[in-house]
Amino acid sequence: MTGFIARRLASLVPLLLVVSLAIFVMLHLGRGDPAMDYLRLSQIPPTDAAVAQARADLGLDRPLAVQYLAWLGDAVRLDFGHSWVTHRAVLDDLAIFVPATLELTAAALALTLALALPLGVAAALARDRWPDHLARAVAFLGVCVPNFWLGYVLILVFAVGLGWLPAMGRGGLSHLLLPAIATAAMSAGVLLRLVRASVLGHLSARHLLFARARGLPRRTVIGRHVLLNAMLPPLTAVGLTLGELLGGAMVVEVVFGWPGVGRYALQAISNRDFPALQGFVVVMTLVFVLCNLAVDIAYAWLDPRLRLGLAGR
Amino acid sequence: MAERLSLEGLVLASGETELVHGIDLAVERGEVAALVGNSGGGKSLSLLAWLDLLPPGVRRLAGTIRLDGTVLEGPGLAGLRGGVVGLVPQSPTSCLNPLVTIGRHFCETLACSGRAARAEAAGRLAEVGFATPERLLGLYPCQLSGGMLQRVVIALALCRDPDFLFADEATTDLDLESQAQVLVLLERLRDRRGIGILLVTHDLAVVARLADTASVLQHGRIVERRPVADLFASPRAAATRALLAAHHALYEGGTAA
Amino acid sequence: MPLPGPTSAWPWTLRLGLAMIVLLVLATLVGPALLSADPAAIDPAARLQPASAAHWLGTDPLGRDLLARLLAGARVSLGAVGLILVLVLAIGGTAGCAAGFLGGVVDAVLMRTCDAFMTIPTLVLALFLIGLLGTGMTNVVIAIVLSHWAWYARLIRGMTLELRQRDYIVAARVAGGSRLAIVRRHVLPAIAGQIAVLASLDLGHWMLHVAGLSFLGLGVAPPTPEWGIMISDARAYVWEAPRLIVLPGLAILLTVMGFNLVGDSLRDRLDPALGGTEAL
Numbered sequence: 084m085t086g087f088i089a090r091r092l093a094s095l096v097p098l099l100l101v102v103s104l105a106i107f108v109m110l111h112l113g114r115g116d117p118a119m120d121y122l123r124l125s126q127i128p129p130t131d132a133a134v135a136q137a138r139a140d141l142g143l144d145r146p147l148a149v150q151y152l153a154w155l156g157d158a159v160r161l162d163f164g165h166s167w168v169t170h171r172a173v174l175d176d177l178a179i180f181v182p183a184t185l186e187l188t189a190a191a192l193a194l195t196l197a198l199a200l201p202l203g204v205a206a207a208l209a210r211d212r213w214p215d216h217l218a219r220a221v222a223f224l225g226v227c228v229p230n231f232w233l234g235y236v237l238i239l240v241f242a243v244g245l246g247w248l249p250a251m252g253r254g255g256l257s258h259l260l261l262p263a264i265a266t267a268a269m270s271a272g273v274l275l276r277l278v279r280a281s282v283l284g285h286l287s288a289r290h291l292l293f294a295r296a297r298g299l300p301r302r303t304v305i306g307r308h309v310l311l312n313a314m315l316p317p318l319t320a321v322g323l324t325l326g327e328l329l330g331g332a333m334v335v336e337v338v339f340g341w342p343g344v345g346r347y348a349l350q351a352i353s354n355r356d357f358p359a360l361q362g363f364v365v366v367m368t369l370v371f372v373l374c375n376l377a378v379d380i381a382y383a384w385l386d387p388r389l390r391l392g393l394a395g396r
Numbered sequence: 397m398a399e400r401l402s403l404e405g406l407v408l409a410s411g412e413t414e415l416v417h418g419i420d421l422a423v424e425r426g427e428v429a430a431l432v433g434n435s436g437g438g439k440s441l442s443l444l445a446w447l448d449l450l451p452p453g454v455r456r457l458a459g460t461i462r463l464d465g466t467v468l469e470g471p472g473l474a475g476l477r478g479g480v481v482g483l484v485p486q487s488p489t490s491c492l493n494p495l496v497t498i499g500r501h502f503c504e505t506l507a508c509s510g511r512a513a514r515a516e517a518a519g520r521l522a523e524v525g526f527a528t529p530e531r532l533l534g535l536y537p538c539q540l541s542g543g544m545l546q547r548v549v550i551a552l553a554l555c556r557d558p559d560f561l562f563a564d565e566a567t568t569d570l571d572l573e574s575q576a577q578v579l580v581l582l583e584r585l586r587d588r589r590g591i592g593i594l595l596v597t598h599d600l601a602v603v604a605r606l607a608d609t610a611s612v613l614q615h616g617r618i619v620e621r622r623p624v625a626d627l628f629a630s631p632r633a634a635a636t637r638a639l640l641a642a643h644h645a646l647y648e649g650g651t652a653a
Numbered sequence: 654m655p656l657p658g659p660t661s662a663w664p665w666t667l668r669l670g671l672a673m674i675v676l677l678v679l680a681t682l683v684g685p686a687l688l689s690a691d692p693a694a695i696d697p698a699a700r701l702q703p704a705s706a707a708h709w710l711g712t713d714p715l716g717r718d719l720l721a722r723l724l725a726g727a728r729v730s731l732g733a734v735g736l737i738l739v740l741v742l743a744i745g746g747t748a749g750c751a752a753g754f755l756g757g758v759v760d761a762v763l764m765r766t767c768d769a770f771m772t773i774p775t776l777v778l779a780l781f782l783i784g785l786l787g788t789g790m791t792n793v794v795i796a797i798v799l800s801h802w803a804w805y806a807r808l809i810r811g812m813t814l815e816l817r818q819r820d821y822i823v824a825a826r827v828a829g830g831s832r833l834a835i836v837r838r839h840v841l842p843a844i845a846g847q848i849a850v851l852a853s854l855d856l857g858h859w860m861l862h863v864a865g866l867s868f869l870g871l872g873v874a875p876p877t878p879e880w881g882i883m884i885s886d887a888r889a890y891v892w893e894a895p896r897l898i899v900l901p902g903l904a905i906l907l908t909v910m911g912f913n914l915v916g917d918s919l920r921d922r923l924d925p926a927l928g929g930t931e932a933l
């Protein structure tokens with residue numbers, strides 16, 4: 084197992100290098116002349132001398148390769164410089180906003196799993212009967228509904244109409260529930276379908292025949308031999324779902340006035356605050372990659388074929 | 397202990413096509429009945445139908461199953477599985493759950509756990525010829541060779557001490573040594589415990605050595621059923637003669653008639 | 654249910670989805686002409702009116718007709734989604750075919766690039782790109798295209814690699830056909846069907862991205878109507894006129910449903926073995 088984790092960690096290094104290069108290239112091609120933005124935000128008139136000075140300060144006069152290595156060196160230490168707007172270290176700013184987004188994402192993930200797993204299994208076991216139709220209709224709705232709009236509908240119904248839950252802000256569980264539902268809807272729908280398909284696929288597995296032939300009770304056959312195996316394929320999808328949830332959380336934050344990293348990104352976008360922007364993209368990518376690593380480890384822990392390095396047997 | 401398990405007038409169909417057209421089969425205590433026949437003839441399906449384990453697309457249209465004269469239906473058939481009849485399905489390499497250790501397969505089948513279960517499982521594995529069975533219990537199916545898996549499956553099918561054993565080509569994948577070991581095991585089970593065995597095989601050498609009677613199943617019909625010695629000496633049905641000729645051609649270098 | 658199962662050539666889900674899309678397209682093309690109201694006409698006297706004969710769905714805080722704005726907004730959204738579709742297929746198709754057919758360094762570089770683009774969560778990448786390029790619908794489209802092309806490039810590369818082994822393409826290559834001609838004549842037609850199905854599954858997804866990003870204020874500039882920004886503009890009126898939020902959202906929901914009904918039914922037809930991924 085430690086060998087597996089070490090191998091996976093090692094394989095992350097080249098990937099992250101490629102990602103960093105891609106981000107750096109996009110940063111360079113996409114942003115126009117950052118010196119001008121820097122001067123504008125610092126409220127310095129853009130005279131030739133000031134522009135030259137700013138370019139030197141920002142290190143823009145060095146060769147590209149040198150700039151990349153310097154940038155990478157900083158990024159590895161999570162040093163993205165200071166925000167041009169708040170003048171605080173970007174990492175410190177992110178440390179305020181990212182946890183809120185992660186809290187919402189985690190809650191949405193928990194909700195996604197809590198809905199998709201039992202409903203997906205129930206749908207598969209009741210194939211083409213009413214629980215199946217109902218679960219699939221719900222999943223379809225979840226996949227189609229715009230998350231931010233669902234947020235407003237939830238506010239209208241549960242906060243304005245019924246007055247059961249607060250509409251805005253971050254606080255206890257009650258604040259978390261509505262935004263988590265809005266964030267989770269899409270992923271829950273996607274995952275429910277995957278779980279259903281996977282369980283259906285596993286119902287015809289040959290080892291189930293032998294399990295039944297040995298006289299095992301239905302409980303054991305379904306619980307151990309169908310569900311355990313059927314959960315593996317959707318588990319890989321949970322990794323991808325996390326990207327979807329992170330993105331969804333950032334949009335839903337705006338609806339519920341949730342003080343997360345989405346708000347920070349929007350601010351950075353409207354101010355063209357590049358240090359903040361690159362800090363945002365690097366940190367969120369790292370979060371995503373690490374979550375996927377965790378999912379992979381969970382997968383390997385469940386599947387001996389991977390853990391023992393016997394994939395393909 | 398049950399004396400006789402029989403299947404009468406079995407008709408199986410998939411959609412509109414009839415696959416098995418009313419066959420009779422039986423196993424008796426202390427006897428080995430062989431079932432031979434062409435590939436796709438319906439041998440495996442008949443065994444599955446016997447235990448009510450047919451795959452989704454296949455239906456049983458007719459057929460009576462009797463255990464010592466008592467007719468069994470639905471729950472009764474499910475009750476045969478494991479305790480009365482041990483089934484070794486065809487291609488046992490895919491019969492074990494890849495995510496579950498060999499030891500746990502035994503625990504769940506024996507419906508007990510802990511030390512006693514481990515000792516029991518190790519004993520069962522030793523029976524099918526494993527020299528160090530304890531080592532096997534912690535392994536996953538992907539860590540075993542095909543022949544080892546096949547013997548594990550046989551041990552699992554036998555571990556609840558069934559009165560009858562249905563073995564669907566149980567020795568096909570094995571090397572000669574393991575094959576001999578399994579055959580010795582089956583012989584011993586029959587002689588000491590009086591277990592009744594239904595042996596599906598393509599290998600007439602196995603039939604000759606082990607079986608008391610043989611049935612030839614051709615395209616969903618039993619075309620001949622007789623004591624093995626008679627069958628080999630004077631085959632009647634064309635299908636039987638073809639089988640024997642092919643067998644002699646393969647093993648004795650003669651030419652097929 | 655007496656409805657035909659998903660195996661029939663025209664399952665009800667496919668027919669319903671197509672009907673919804675055709676209806677929507679017709680409404681956006683013909684609707685504004687039939688409707689007397691101008692989506693941009695501000696009328697302070699008629700602000701926040703409920704539904705009436707003059708304004709079928711009522712008016713917004715500036716007295717603009719909601720139905721006219723919804724129809725005008727459909728144009729922007731559908732146009733953006735159409736553009737995304739074309740661009741993703743063009744970029745993903747070119748990259749995928751190039752990687753699959755040329756192999757070697759080209760393949761390696763392209764696939765590593767794909768890895769990079771697939772590692773950054775889509776919305777994070779889209780926000781980053783919009784931050785670099787600036788806001789506006791064009792940049793939203795570019796951002797969504799750049800955050801989705803890699804999946805298609807990967808897929809098309811895989812299909813191309815598989816096709817390369819096929820006899821008729823090997824024969825065409827041995828006969829000395831130019832690579833471009835082979836791709837155009839043999840590869841593209843062979844993979845077009847599958848890709849079309851996958852793309853139809855993503856249309857709804859892209860629609861949601863477009864709406865979400867314009868909801869965040871990154872898309873069209875204020876006077877232009879678009880469903881996402883209409884919801885965002887109506888935020889202050891959640892209590893007063895929830896209709897202003899509910900209706901544009903329903904428009905998005907129904908459009909996405911139309912796309913997904915079609916996509917799911919087509920996918921089931923392509924691969925019935927996937928069993929159980931039927932739309933409804």
Ligand SMILES: Nc1ncnc2c1ncn2[C@@H]1O[C@H](COP(=O)(O)OP(=O)(O)OP(=O)(O)O)[C@@H](O)[C@H]1O
Binds near residue numbers: 433435439442486
């Ligand atoms: N799930 C199924 N659905 C429909 N038809 C089936 C199914 N399984 C098997 N059949 C058909 O039933 C017939 C008998 O199959 P069966 O597996 O019983 O043959 P067999 O005698 O065991 O052959 P072999 O010696 O090759 O194992 C075959 O013609 C096969 O096509």
Ligand SMILES: [Mg+2]
Binds near residue numbers: 439440441486564
């Ligand atoms: Mg068979």
